Amino acid sequence: MISIQGKGVSTGVAMGPLYYYQRAKSVIRRITVVDTAAEWDRFKAAQKKAIEQLGELYEKALKEAGEEAAFLFETHQMMAEDDDYVEAIEGLIKEEQLNAEAAVTDTAAQFADMFAQMEDTYMQARAADVKDVSGRIIGILTGVVQGGIDSPVPVILAADDLAPSETVQLDKSKILAFVTEGGSGSSHTAILARTMGIPAIIGVGDQLKPEYEGRDCIVDGATGTVILDADEATKAVMMAKREEQLKRQKLLEQLKGQPNVTRDGQSIKVFCNIGNPEDVPVVLSNDGGGVGLFRSEFLYLNCSDYPSEDYQFEAYKKVLSDMGGKEVVIRTLDIGADKQIDYFEMPEEENPALGNRALRICLNRPEIFKTQLRALYRASAFGKLGIMFPMVTSVWEVKEAKKMCEQVKKELTAEGKPFADDVQIGIMIETPAAAVMSDRLAKLVDFFSCGTNDLTQYTLACDRQNNDLGRFFNPHHPAVLRLLKMVCDNAHKNGVWVGICGELGADLELTETFLSIGIDELSVSPRSVLPLRQKIRETTVGDVKEKILADLFSDEVTL
Numbered sequence: 042m043i044s045i046q047g048k049g050v051s052t053g054v055a056m057g058p059l060y061y062y063q064r065a066k067s068v069i070r071r072i073t074v075v076d077t078a079a080e081w082d083r084f085k086a087a088q089k090k091a092i093e094q095l096g097e098l099y100e101k102a103l104k105e106a107g108e109e110a111a112f113l114f115e116t117h118q119m120m121a122e123d124d125d126y127v128e129a130i131e132g133l134i135k136e137e138q139l140n141a142e143a144a145v146t147d148t149a150a151q152f153a154d155m156f157a158q159m160e161d162t163y164m165q166a167r168a169a170d171v172k173d174v175s176g177r178i179i180g181i182l183t184g185v186v187q188g189g190i191d192s193p194v195p196v197i198l199a200a201d202d203l204a205p206s207e208t209v210q211l212d213k214s215k216i217l218a219f220v221t222e223g224g225s226g227s228s229h230t231a232i233l234a235r236t237m238g239i240p241a242i243i244g245v246g247d248q249l250k251p252e253y254e255g256r257d258c259i260v261d262g263a264t265g266t267v268i269l270d271a272d273e274a275t276k277a278v279m280m281a282k283r284e285e286q287l288k289r290q291k292l293l294e295q296l297k298g299q300p301n302v303t304r305d306g307q308s309i310k311v312f313c314n315i316g317n318p319e320d321v322p323v324v325l326s327n328d329g330g331g332v333g334l335f336r337s338e339f340l341y342l343n344c345s346d347y348p349s350e351d352y353q354f355e356a357y358k359k360v361l362s363d364m365g366g367k368e369v370v371i372r373t374l375d376i377g378a379d380k381q382i383d384y385f386e387m388p389e390e391e392n393p394a395l396g397n398r399a400l401r402i403c404l405n406r407p408e409i410f411k412t413q414l415r416a417l418y419r420a421s422a423f424g425k426l427g428i429m430f431p432m433v434t435s436v437w438e439v440k441e442a443k444k445m446c447e448q449v450k451k452e453l454t455a456e457g458k459p460f461a462d463d464v465q466i467g468i469m470i471e472t473p474a475a476a477v478m479s480d481r482l483a484k485l486v487d488f489f490s491c492g493t494n495d496l497t498q499y500t501l502a503c504d505r506q507n508n509d510l511g512r513f514f515n516p517h518h519p520a521v522l523r524l525l526k527m528v529c530d531n532a533h534k535n536g537v538w539v540g541i542c543g544e545l546g547a548d549l550e551l552t553e554t555f556l557s558i559g560i561d562e563l564s565v566s567p568r569s570v571l572p573l574r575q576k577i578r579e580t581t582v583g584d585v586k587e588k589i590l591a592d593l594f595s596d597e598v599t600l
């Protein structure tokens with residue numbers, strides 16, 4: 042048995058023979074052309090054909106994987122027509138007298154290098170796109186067609202890397218999973234795999250060898266593990282995992298489009314937690330009603346220096362527009378504690394979880410906070426935005442943060458930059474202080490979102506990072522649940538809605554409790570949406586509420 046570790050970018054378990062992607066290699070001729078006008082026409086004809094093919098791929102992707110995936114081919118069409126790109130090719134053909142395929146090859150290498158050297162990981166991933174578009178044009182010029190899967194049975198497809206158009210053109214009924222040597226989580230191939238619900242693992246490097254082709258393979262997209270020739274015990278564990286996955290799949294189909302409403306008519310919103318704009322397709326494919334928590338610090342964690350206002354604006358705008366008008370709650374920067382970023386140059390702390398983190402950093406370093414708020418407000422023009430502040434303990438912090446919002450709005454108005462006038466402002470309730478003071482805090486905001494990961498840590502004085510605490514770290518602890526009830530009551534008295542965005546929100550053992558105390562929204566990982574919907578739809582709150590509340594507030598102790 043061989044076990045190989047990569048990075049899982051699309052969850053799910055798949056089992057089958059390993060197959061290496063056959064890529065047809067074009068040999069590029071390099072010649073000096075005399076009739077440069079005719080060579081230019083040759084390029085223009087190939088470019089036109091490539092654009093037509095991309096239009097067909099757009100339609101195919103739209104049918105198979107939805108709008109987000111299809112959008113890529115529009116981007117490719119634009120790339121094929123991009124002025125700088127086409128001018129570079131024209132220069133090589135007309136001035137250097139290079140033949141068209143060599144001119145496209147050189148231009149592709151130059152543009153791919155330029156993208157690869159950019160700091161922005163999203164732009165880096167575009168290097169693969171420019172190579173992909175150019176490969177298509179070269180294929181047309183040379184008459185070489187890309188390879189596919191020559192296997193009678195479905196396979197686990199391995200490749201050095203897969204260009205998005207290669208991924209889309211493949212016969213999906215033949216693919217159980219993708220495994221690539223290289224790749225990035227924000228590459229479109231990863232996006233496509235997630236959207237199509239195909240397990241995928243990237244970055245296995247040279248551990249996976251072409252000579253393994255044909256051997257029995259298991260892929261676990263959740264853990265990023267590839268297993269070859271698994272022993273019986275491992276196979277059994279993986280089969281059980283796959284069974285679970287298939288059950289979930291069935292659920293997905295039945296429950297899509299159904300409301301999150303209990304048997305006795307109580308509704309609750311089920312939203313999703315995301316970490317980057319590329320997670321939106323999976324929110325939509327799992328029928329998430331909105332985004333309840335976008336952990337914006339992942340944008341900062343992915344950069345080697347402070348992300349600019351424009352960079353952030355593009356990311357937030359993408360989430361808001363891709364969500365098509367559904368609510369999106371973006372949490373302002375929450376670093377510190379377990380999420381450290383070198384370029385912030387924060388001094389070392391004895392107790393980082395109780396130290397300078399989240400809103401505390403933002404209030405102490407207003408230039409960072411302001412950049413983010415400007416990007417958020419500018420993006421608000423593209424959807425339905427809620428801005429949420431993490432790690433609040435006091436009323437003054439919220440007042441100061443809101444003041445900064447007002448200042449930003451004033452500036453944007455003066456600059457003539459549009460923003461929505463219905464942006465909701467909320468706070469996370471993740472400290473006992475915020476829960477206890479929620480009656481006052483509710484007067485300042487539109488919503489509360491309970492971060493039960495931290496609320497449990499701070500209420501029980503238990504480090505959430507410390508696995509050795511075992512039974513002492515108990516998110517079901519009545520102290521945590523009583524605080525949640527108090528927060529709900531204070532919120533509702535003040536016309537404020539309240540959600541849960543910590544991991545506890547997806548805990549089906551507590552769904553009845555959350556419904557009983559009146560939680561309005563649960564924000565969970567996209568794949569938890571449908572199991573949660575099922576649980577909600579099976580519940581009759583009237584049957585359980587009284588007992589749940591009586592037990593929660595009982596002073597009885599069983600001896």
Ligand code: PEP
Nearest residue numbers: 471492493494495542543
């Ligand atoms: C939480 O604390 O519950 C929460 C959602 O925030 P994070 O896990 O990012 O700290």
Ligand code: MG
Nearest residue numbers: 471492494495
């Ligand atoms: Mg938290």
